[in-house]
Amino acid sequence: MDVSTLGTACAVPAACALVSGCARGPAPAPSLAAESAPPIAVMAVEPYGGLLYVRGVVNRDSAWLILDTGTSHTGLDREWAWTAGALPVAAPGAPATQVAETASAAVVDTMHLAGLALASYQVALYALRGVSEASGRPERGFVGHDVLRRFTVEIDYREQRVRLYDPARYRYAGSGTVVPFAAGDDRPLLHGSITVPGRPPISARLLLDTGASGLCLILTVPFVERYGLAGAVSPAIEAPIGTGLAGQLRGTLVRLKELRLAGLRVASPTTGLGGERTGFLARSDLDGVIGNPVFEDARLIVDYARRRVIIEPRAAARCDYDMSGLRLTAQGPELRHIAVEYVVPHSPAERAGIRVGDELLLIDGRAVADASLSDVRRALRVNGALRRLVLRRDADTIRVTLQLRRLL
Incomplete structure (x- = not known):
């Protein structure tokens, strides 16, 4: 299997959802898999906010891209794509002067993922500003189904590694749970x-x-x-x-x-x-x-060629839902302002008088501008903890204390 260069591909993009937690019971000890050949590529994962990011190089610009089995086609943020030198694919009937504005796809000269090189590759274009505000970091794009389906993909959540195998040479000899794809x-x-x-x-x-x-x-x-x-x-x-x-x-x-x-x-x-x-x-x-x-701390194998997923759970993990009642987003050019987008009724946040539009400044004396939105959310998911918050509302400064509790 020649994997040094993957040719041009096109598919209809599907929506990618970034959602906001999950509890599992005791998990059995994992079984190790035995493969007959080493992986074609090994990618380090940067976990952030419950997502898996892998390093990619688009033309000559480096970016963290979301590993996304749920998106049908690999894609880039449309504004960032132009800075990386992507060339728009003209939409049918689009005026020559509006090709970039109307394009839903573009071609990049190269996209490198670890040891893989995708040449003259067509990518979908997405408007990712809203997704960036929800995650709290500038989102550049996704590695989707069109690339991943060519391999047997092993995601090790604990080791923070993704390994891509040649499906023709992959052998599984473990005792994980096998779940077939739908017919x-x-x-x-x-x-x-x-x-x-x-x-x-x-x-x-x-x-x-x-x-x-x-x-x-x-x-x-x-x-x-x-x-x-x-x-x-x-x-x-x-x-x-x-x-x-x-x-x-x-x-x-x-x-x-x-x-x-x-x-x-x-x-x-x-x-x-x-x-x-x-x-x-x-x-x-x-x-x-x-x-x-669902797969926190597990090893997950997506074996596209054999149309199956293999799950090797490890120690039990618990990912709770927010315990403050605050849905937060990142605002501003550099996403450094944390604003309240929604307040859950009857939650600690509502009872403390926090409103939509308030800007969160401090948690327990620490500036949230110096932390990631993921870290802020984690601080608000500790059952029973007291959190001292300082917020800005118009020209006023508001100080409240929340006692966090399980909402679900």
């Missing part, structure tokens, strides 16, 4: 089931989406409506459940009783029930997406 699909669309209290398990087609963080699951509106899930689980929080390419995703946050993937059981998974037909929430070709929190 007739080359995406990691997995058959699983969910359980809500008082009902039998409900079968679901769930897309493995490493571009989804924070929540274990997000379920689409057609699926939620078909099974009457809205109102079937309590407690429930009416709130944004994430941010995607189409903007903010709204719905209801709950913990289901259980998620099952073949022999793997995930207890009390944090779940977003889609409430508006926006972006992928309106899709009927899948029932939802499975995010990174």
